[in-house]
Amino acid sequence: MLKTLSRLFAISTLVGTGLVASAPAGLAADIKIGEINSYSALPAFTEPYRKGWQLAVEEINASGGINGDKLVVISKDDGGKPAAAVTAANELVARDGVALITGGFFSNVGLAIADYAKHKKVLYLAGEPLTDAITWSEGNKYTFRLRPSNYMQAAMLAEQAAKLPAKRWATVAPNYEYGQSAVKVFKELLKKAKPDVEFVAEQWPPLGKIDGGAVAQALAAAKPDAILNVEFGADLVQFVREGTTRGLFKDRSVVSFLTGEPEYLEPLKAEAPEGWIVTGYPWYAVDTPEHQTFMKAYEAKYDQHPYLGSVVGYVEFKTIAEILKKAKSTETDDLVAAAEGISLDTPFGKITMRAIDHQSTLGAFVGKTAVKDGKGVMVDFKYEDGANYLPSDAEVKKLRPQG
Incomplete structure (x- = not known):
C-alpha cells in the first residue's frame, strides 16, 4: 500500500470548487491529486478534458486503484x-496535502505552475500547455508534459508546408506565450527545410479579442502565398469567417495548429475552411482497438463523442496512475524517478515519458480540413508518432538547463 495521505474522505473525484466533502464511515480515499485548469476561461476544451479524467479515475479505482489505494x-x-x-x-x-499537481491549459499558466513546482519540489504533470519552454529553456526536475509540444506539432506541419510551392508566408497567432512560441519554432523549422521561404507579414491579435476583419485585411495586403494560423477557439471562428468573406484564403495554402481538433472545428460547422493542413483529432475515423475501447467507454458514460480534451484528460490520469504504481510511494523524488522513462498504452498507442527532457512521445493527427454534411472534418490524415518529431538527446542538452 502507498503511504496514506488522508483517510478522512471517500469520494473518488472532487470537482470544481476544490472543497472536500465528508465521507460515509468505513470508506477510504487514499491518494489525493491536485488538478488545476482554466474551466471558466475555455470550457470548449476543458469540459471534455474533465470528463476524460473523470472516466480515467473511475476506471483506475474500479480496477483496484493504486496498489489497493484509491485516487481522490x-x-x-x-x-x-x-x-x-x-x-x-x-x-x-x-492545505490539502496532494501527492502531485496536474492540469493546465494556457502556456503562460503552465509555466507559472511549473515554476511553483520547481521551487516547492512537487511533481507537476502538465497536460495541455504546449510551449517548448516548459520542458526546455525553463524545464526543471519536477515538471513533465503530456501533449506534443509546439516544436513537435510545428515539425509535423513544417514537413507538409515544405512540400508546398509557397515562398512568401504570413503568420497570425495570439499574442502570448503559446502563439509566440509556435510561430517562432515553425519559422525556424520551415526555413531549415526550405531556405528560400520568406515571412512577409505577422499579425499578433490579443487572445480572445481578435478583430478578424482587420487581421484578414492586413494579411491580404502583404500578398503572401501561404499563411500559418495559430488562432483557436472563438478567435479562430472570427478569423475564418472574416477571412473567407474577404477572400483571404482563395488560392492560398493555410497551415494551422490545432484547427482539426473537434473543439475548434465543430463550431465552424459549414463555414469550416477546406484544404487547410492541420493537426487535430478525427475521432470518427480512428479505428485502432485501443481507440475504439476508449471511445465506447466515453460514449457510454457521457452519451457524446470524445474530443481531444477528453483524450488528454484520460491519458493524463492514466499516466499518473502508472507513475504512482511504479513509485510505490508518494514521496516526490520517488515519483520523479518513476516518471522518467515510464511507458504506457493510450487510445493513440504506446507512449513514453522521456527522461532527457520530461516530454512524452504522444503524437498528433495531421491531415486536411473539409466540409461533409455541413460539418467540418479532417480528411487524408495520418497519426504521427511524437517520438519521430523530437530533437536528439545532444540537442536537448543544449536547450534544457541541467539539474
Missing part, C-alpha cells in the same frame, strides 16, 4: 490566470 481528485479553476493557478497550487499542496 481535488480540482480547481484558475480562470486562465497564472497568479490564480499558483494560488490554487499552493492551497492544494500546503
Whole structure:
C-alpha cells in the first residue's frame, strides 16, 4: 500500500470548487491529486478534458486503484490566470496535502505552475500547455508534459508546408506565450527545410479579442502565398469567417495548429475552411482497438463523442496512475524517478515519458480540413508518432538547463 495521505474522505473525484466533502464511515480515499485548469476561461476544451479524467479515475479505482489505494481528485479553476493557478497550487499542496499537481491549459499558466513546482519540489504533470519552454529553456526536475509540444506539432506541419510551392508566408497567432512560441519554432523549422521561404507579414491579435476583419485585411495586403494560423477557439471562428468573406484564403495554402481538433472545428460547422493542413483529432475515423475501447467507454458514460480534451484528460490520469504504481510511494523524488522513462498504452498507442527532457512521445493527427454534411472534418490524415518529431538527446542538452 502507498503511504496514506488522508483517510478522512471517500469520494473518488472532487470537482470544481476544490472543497472536500465528508465521507460515509468505513470508506477510504487514499491518494489525493491536485488538478488545476482554466474551466471558466475555455470550457470548449476543458469540459471534455474533465470528463476524460473523470472516466480515467473511475476506471483506475474500479480496477483496484493504486496498489489497493484509491485516487481522490481535488480540482480547481484558475480562470486562465497564472497568479490564480499558483494560488490554487499552493492551497492544494500546503492545505490539502496532494501527492502531485496536474492540469493546465494556457502556456503562460503552465509555466507559472511549473515554476511553483520547481521551487516547492512537487511533481507537476502538465497536460495541455504546449510551449517548448516548459520542458526546455525553463524545464526543471519536477515538471513533465503530456501533449506534443509546439516544436513537435510545428515539425509535423513544417514537413507538409515544405512540400508546398509557397515562398512568401504570413503568420497570425495570439499574442502570448503559446502563439509566440509556435510561430517562432515553425519559422525556424520551415526555413531549415526550405531556405528560400520568406515571412512577409505577422499579425499578433490579443487572445480572445481578435478583430478578424482587420487581421484578414492586413494579411491580404502583404500578398503572401501561404499563411500559418495559430488562432483557436472563438478567435479562430472570427478569423475564418472574416477571412473567407474577404477572400483571404482563395488560392492560398493555410497551415494551422490545432484547427482539426473537434473543439475548434465543430463550431465552424459549414463555414469550416477546406484544404487547410492541420493537426487535430478525427475521432470518427480512428479505428485502432485501443481507440475504439476508449471511445465506447466515453460514449457510454457521457452519451457524446470524445474530443481531444477528453483524450488528454484520460491519458493524463492514466499516466499518473502508472507513475504512482511504479513509485510505490508518494514521496516526490520517488515519483520523479518513476516518471522518467515510464511507458504506457493510450487510445493513440504506446507512449513514453522521456527522461532527457520530461516530454512524452504522444503524437498528433495531421491531415486536411473539409466540409461533409455541413460539418467540418479532417480528411487524408495520418497519426504521427511524437517520438519521430523530437530533437536528439545532444540537442536537448543544449536547450534544457541541467539539474
